[in-house]
Amino acid sequence: MIGVFFFVLGSILGSFYLVIGSRLPIHQNVISDRSRCDSCHEVLRWYELIPLLSYIFLLGKCHHCHKKISPLHFVMELCTALLFLIGYLYYDLTISLGIYLVSVSVTLIIFVSDFKYMIILDSPLVIGSILLIILKYFEGGLTNTIIAIIYGICMFILMFLIKLLGDKIYKKESLGGGDIKLCFFIGLILGYPHIGFRMGLISLILSAFLAFPYALASVYLYKKNELPYGPFLIAAAVIVFIFLDKFSRLLSLFSLT
Ligand SMILES: [Zn+2]
Helix, strand or coil: CHHHHHHHHHHHHHHHHHHHHHHHHHCCCCCCCCCECCCCCCECCHHHCCCCHHHHHCCCECCCCCCECCCHHHHHHHHHHHHHHHHHHHHCCCHHHHHHHHHHHHHHHHHHHHHHHCCCCHHHHHHHHHHHHHHHHHHHHHHHHHHHHHHHHHHHHHHHHHHHHHHHHHCCCCCCHHHHHHHHHHHHHHCECCCECHHHHHHHHHHHHHHHHHHHHHHHCCCCCCCCCHHHHHHHHHHHHHCHHHHHHHHHHCCCC
């Protein structure tokens, strides 16, 4: 029953995250602007706005103009629903589930806005950071929360130094400001006293591996020389967070702990 609740909640929020990621960067109102069909711009009615179900019953076509609706809506709702359900099954009703859900939510919004517009929004990072700080406080008390914030600042400074170095090497802007602010958030997610700063570094390395195939494809197939890095950064952080124990055991094998 609770699993179904998280699945439905995820599908509703997934739909909302797509709206945030698509509208905020171009300064459209998230709440007051009604959702419209991308082709005929007809305002959508309530039965066309039910996550997952509307897309299935309308067979992926607009009710008014019968043009195809972007499958991105369905994919986003389904992915968020599944991520929420998997989170609940993996963590049960714990504070770790809260940290996971906040991290996944910010990740999904960044995926949309960074891939669509090459923009990482400040507001999801600020709201996400505040929620994480509160959750960390309830999880490990004040000292652990302060340590997590310090790790966040360290990650921020580290990414800023990488950017300075990159700018020198490539003689142009190598990383956006959004990527650097995002690293503060990542430091918060992964900042635990018993594992120290290493997990942040591992997530940075992992993000480079995740981005590499995409970078190759976009340079050689699409001749693009700019790519969004934020989605890879935060996806790597969430992966490291989920498998935190496995990563720290891996490190201890090399006696790095
Ligand atoms: Zn239409």
